Amino acid sequence: MNTTNCYILAIESSCDDTSAAVLYNGKILSNVVANQKIHEAYGGVVPELASRAHQQNIVPVVHQALAKANIDKKQLSAIAFTRGPGLMGSLLVGTSFAKSLAYGLNIPLIEVNHMQAHILAHFIDEEGYDKPSFPFLALTISGGHTQIVKVNSYFDMEVIGETIDDAVGEAFDKSAKVLGLPYPGGPLIDKYAQLGNPKAYPFTKPKVADLNFSFSGLKTAIMYFVQNNVKEDADFVAKNMNDICASIQYTIINIIVDKLKKAVKQTGIKQIAIGGGVSANSGIRTTLKQAENRFGWKTYIPKFEYTTDNAAMIAIVGYFKYLEQDFADENVAAKARYQL
Ligand code: KG4
Ligand code: ZN
Numbered sequence: 142m143n144t145t146n147c148y149i150l151a152i153e154s155s156c157d158d159t160s161a162a163v164l165y166n167g168k169i170l171s172n173v174v175a176n177q178k179i180h181e182a183y184g185g186v187v188p189e190l191a192s193r194a195h196q197q198n199i200v201p202v203v204h205q206a207l208a209k210a211n212i213d214k215k216q217l218s219a220i221a222f223t224r225g226p227g228l229m230g231s232l233l234v235g236t237s238f239a240k241s242l243a244y245g246l247n248i249p250l251i252e253v254n255h256m257q258a259h260i261l262a263h264f265i266d267e268e269g270y271d272k273p274s275f276p277f278l279a280l281t282i283s284g285g286h287t288q289i290v291k292v293n294s295y296f297d298m299e300v301i302g303e304t305i306d307d308a309v310g311e312a313f314d315k316s317a318k319v320l321g322l323p324y325p326g327g328p329l330i331d332k333y334a335q336l337g338n339p340k341a342y343p344f345t346k347p348k349v350a351d352l353n354f355s356f357s358g359l360k361t362a363i364m365y366f367v368q369n370n371v372k373e374d375a376d377f378v379a380k381n382m383n384d385i386c387a388s389i390q391y392t393i394i395n396i397i398v399d400k401l402k403k404a405v406k407q408t409g410i411k412q413i414a415i416g417g418g419v420s421a422n423s424g425i426r427t428t429l430k431q432a433e434n435r436f437g438w439k440t441y442i443p444k445f446e447y448t449t450d451n452a453a454m455i456a457i458v459g460y461f462k463y464l465e466q467d468f469a470d471e472n473v474a475a476k477a478r479y480q481l
Contacts, residue, residue: 147218151456154235155227155255157186159198162452163210164460167266171209172453175202184324192230199238217248221459224252225479232475251459252469256281256481259416262447262454273414273441278404283417284310287354289404295461298481302352309419312356316363316389320378330386331422337387344392352404390424414441418449
C-alpha cells in the first residue's frame with residue numbers, strides 16, 4: 142500500500158447528481174458534477190429517471206474526472222463510492238460501477254456514508270479554509286436530511302438532533318412549489334429573499350422538543366397563507382415574491398439558529414461546521430458568520446462546490462479510510478437507509 146502517493150477516485154450517485162472526483166492525498170485534483178435537469182418538470186426527483194440518467198452520465202463523468210486530474214486509471218490507489226443513504230436505484234449505479242472498476246484494476250474498494258462525507262468535506266485541503274478541530278458540532282442540511290451531529294473524531298459521530306418529518310431542503314423546495322417556482326426551489330427562494338423584507342410576513346415557528354426539528358407545519362402554514370391571499374388578489378404571489386421568500390427564509394434560519402444555540406448550551410461546544418446542499422444558502426452563511434461575533438461561536442462553511450452533492454467529499458472520506466485500510470469486500474451492497 143502506497144500511503145505517500147495516494148490517488149483516490151470517488152463516485153457519488155445517491156440522488157440526482159452524478160459526480161466523480163480524484164484526490165491526491167488530501168487535495169482535490171478534479172471534481173466533476175453532472176446535474177440532472179430532467180427532474181425540473183416534475184417538481185421533484187423522479188427515482189427511475191435519476192437512475193437512468195446516472196447510467197448515461199457515469200462513464201463520461203469518470204472519464205472527465207480522470208482527464209482533468211491528468212492521471213491514468215492505472216495510477217489509482219483505491220476507489221471510494223457512496224453506499225448510502227439515498228435512492229436505491231441511484232446508489233446501485235455508482236456501487237456497481239465502483240465495484241467493477243476496482244475489481245478490473247485489482248485495487249481496494251472503499252464504501253462511504255454520504256452524511257459522514259458532508260461533514261468530513263471540511264477536511265479537504267483548500268487554501269483559505271480552516272479545518273475544525275475535535276470535538277465540533279456539524280449541522281447537515283440537505284434535501285434529504287437535517288441533523289445536528291456531535292463529531293468526536295473522523296469516525297466517531299453522534300446524531301444529537303434531527304428532523305421528525307421534512308428536511309430543511311424539502312421545506313425550501315416545497316414552499317417554492319407552493320409559490321409556483323420550479324424544482325429545486327431552494328436556490329430561487331434564496332435569490333428572491335435577498336431582495337425582500339424578512340419581517341414582511343411572520344410565520345410561527347414549530348414547537349419541537351430537544352434538538353429535533355419539524356418543518357411540515359411550516360409548509361402547511363405557507364400553503365394556507367398563499368391560498369388565502371390569492372383569494373383576495375390573484376397576483377398576490379407575483380407582486381410579493383421577494384417579501385414572501387425573505388420571510389420564509391428568515392423563519393427557517395431562525396428555527397435552525399434556535400436549535401444550534403440549544404445544542405451549544407447542552408454540549409458546551411462552540412465550533413459549528415455546516416454541510417449539505419442548503420448550506421449554500423446565503424442567509425444561512427451570513428447568519429452563521431455573524432454568530433461568531435454575536436455568540437462567540439467559531440463557524441466553518443465549506444467551499445461552495447463541496448456543499449451540494451459532490452464526489453470530492455466522498456474522496457476525502459475514502460482517503461481517511463484508505464489510511465486505516467478500512468476496505469469493503471466485493472459483496473458490499475448499496476444501503477438506502479444508512480445511519481451515521
Ligand atoms: O446536499 P444536496 O445537494 O442533496 C441532497 O443530499 O439532498 O441538497 C439539495 C438541497 C435541495 O433541497 C436544494 O433546494 C437545497 O439543497 N439548496 C438550497 C440552496 N442551494 C441548494 N436551499 C436554500 N438555499 C440555497 N441557496
Ligand atoms: Zn447530500
